[in-house]
Amino acid sequence: MYLHGTSRVNEHGHLEIGGVDTTELTSKFGTPLYVFDEQLMRETMRAYKSAWDATGLRYEVAYASKAFCTLAMCRIVAEEGLALDVVSGGELHTALKANFPSERIHFHGNNKTPDEIEQALNAGIGAFVVDNFHELALLGALAVEKGVVADILLRLSPGVEVHTHEYISTGQEDSKFGFDLQSGAAQQAIQLSLQTKGVRLVGLHSHIGSQIFETEGFKHAIDIVGNLFAQAVKEWGAKDLSVLNVGGGFGIRYTEGDTPLQVQQYIEAIAEGVKATFDSLGLAHPEVVIEPGRSIVGNAGTTLYTVGSSKNIPGVRKYVSVNGGMSDNPRPALYQAVYEAMLANRATEEPTEVVSIAGKACESGDMLIWDAKLPEVQAGDILAVSCTGAYNYSMASNYNRIARPAVVFVQNGVADVVVKRESFDDLVSLDVVPARLMDGVLSQS
Ligand SMILES: *Cc1c(COP(=O)(O)O)cnc(C)c1O
Numbered sequence: 001m002y003l004h005g006t007s008r009v010n011e012h013g014h015l016e017i018g019g020v021d022t023t024e025l026t027s028k029f030g031t032p033l034y035v036f037d038e039q040l041m042r043e044t045m046r047a048y049k050s051a052w053d054a055t056g057l058r059y060e061v062a063y064a065s066k067a068f069c070t071l072a073m074c075r076i077v078a079e080e081g082l083a084l085d086v087v088s089g090g091e092l093h094t095a096l097k098a099n100f101p102s103e104r105i106h107f108h109g110n111n112k113t114p115d116e117i118e119q120a121l122n123a124g125i126g127a128f129v130v131d132n133f134h135e136l137a138l139l140g141a142l143a144v145e146k147g148v149v150a151d152i153l154l155r156l157s158p159g160v161e162v163h164t165h166e167y168i169s170t171g172q173e174d175s176k177f178g179f180d181l182q183s184g185a186a187q188q189a190i191q192l193s194l195q196t197k198g199v200r201l202v203g204l205h206s207h208i209g210s211q212i213f214e215t216e217g218f219k220h221a222i223d224i225v226g227n228l229f230a231q232a233v234k235e236w237g238a239k240d241l242s243v244l245n246v247g248g249g250f251g252i253r254y255t256e257g258d259t260p261l262q263v264q265q266y267i268e269a270i271a272e273g274v275k276a277t278f279d280s281l282g283l284a285h286p287e288v289v290i291e292p293g294r295s296i297v298g299n300a301g302t303t304l305y306t307v308g309s310s311k312n313i314p315g316v317r318k319y320v321s322v323n324g325g326m327s328d329n330p331r332p333a334l335y336q337a338v339y340e341a342m343l344a345n346r347a348t349e350e351p352t353e354v355v356s357i358a359g360k361a362c363e364s365g366d367m368l369i370w371d372a373k374l375p376e377v378q379a380g381d382i383l384a385v386s387c388t389g390a391y392n393y394s395m396a397s398n399y400n401r402i403a404r405p406a407v408v409f410v411q412n413g414v415a416d417v418v419v420k421r422e423s424f425d426d427l428v429s430l431d432v433v434p435a436r437l438m439d440g441v442l443s444q445s
Contacts, residue, residue: 001342004299005040015344018410032324038411055271064293067390072418074098089116143198153203162209167217207247215269226277248291294390301389325359327402344384349375
């Protein structure tokens with residue numbers, strides 16, 4: 001397992017993160033446990049900002065909170081001076097509860113409900129990223145009703161798609177997100193928003209994919225959206241248009257095969273693309289917004305499990321089961337995501353066997369890792385799976401009524417719980433038993 005950030009093997013032969021021995025973490029907080037390297041998250045946020053500072057462009061770095069959204073995380077993002085993307089009323093509520101500056105919140109999503117739009121208008125968020133005509137009309141009407149004007153960006157689907165290592169241009173854009181350029185919807189949406197009361201068009205947005213390892217796709221999208229930007233300013237009188245949001249999707253290293261660029265390389269390429277496109281169009285440089293999610297939290301997260309049963313099928317494979325699985329990390333089951341692992345309590349021992357790590361849920365598909373090279377694994381060992389910071393806790397479920405793990409942030413030798421472990425009583429706390437079913441054991445309790 002590759003050691004990211006402050007992760008290291010300490011003098012006891014244990015995995016240590018943020019200056020805290022992971023075996024101490026597991027005895028204190030139990031397993032499964034999500035551990036976040038706070039210093040690594042902060043360093044990555046700072047790396048994005050300093051990379052932008054070097055470009056001379058105006059910019060905003062917005063953390064895509066869907067990757068991992070809790071009160072403490074929102075506090076860190078606020079402290080580091082980033083903006084925040086939310087995609088639901090729940091994420092917005094979390095940000096507001098964390099006292100995140102509302103003017104730095106952007107609201108995304110392809111089906112914002114009237115309630116969510118009202119919640120965001122009441123909070124006075126910085127901008128809505130409008131996804132479709134229905135939302136444009138709804139937002140305009142609700143804003144007029146409240147006597148406010150909402151700043152909006154339009155989400156465009158520029159016909160650039162990224163498939164991890166490569167990008168492709170697609171003529172026909174098949175996506176549930178955004179206004180499509182090919183069909184003319186994007187052009188129409190710009191003109192319509194300029195006439196819609198209650199909204200002010202300040203920017204154009206595109207997001208071309210996730211886990212991107214190259215920069216050509218971004219440049220291509222900037223060129224396409226930049227040309228439309230120019231048309232909007234020059235021909236349609238979009239006088240307030242000043243923001244170009246190029247989305248997120250910056251790739252991270254999960255395993256050996258992943259070869260992400262440095263933060264600085266992504267930003268330099270995007271800045272070059274923006275300058276080249278806008279210079280050639282004779283337009284002032286826009287404020288550029290990026291929206292990294294995975295790349296801020298992904299490598300910073302490690303999940304610690306306790307090993308339980310194993311099953312050896314001679315000549316076939318050996319299964320080793322841990323006390324979590326798809327309920328805390330659905331990504332392998334959802335999209336064949338690949339992870340690396342190590343034994344946190346025997347971190348200096350050489351790998352001697354190849355085993356497959358199974359979760360405890362009642363699904364054959366609940367496999368965390370196929371063919372992991374590990375020392376001979378025993379019941380009671382602590383298995384650490386790295387790079388679980390993004391889309392693990394945020395996608396966790398209670399399938400099989402498995403309680404969700406606690407989350408701790410570690411830094412400088414200190415571990416702080418930022419999400420408590422769910423209890424079995426938490427699991428039934430929202431259940432209601434109608435009076436007609438109340439008899440026997442339940443009525444006595
Ligand atoms: C999901 C998403 C992001 C973040 O993507 P990552 O791959 O986590 O960086 C940014 N912007 C938009 C619009 C998204 O939907």
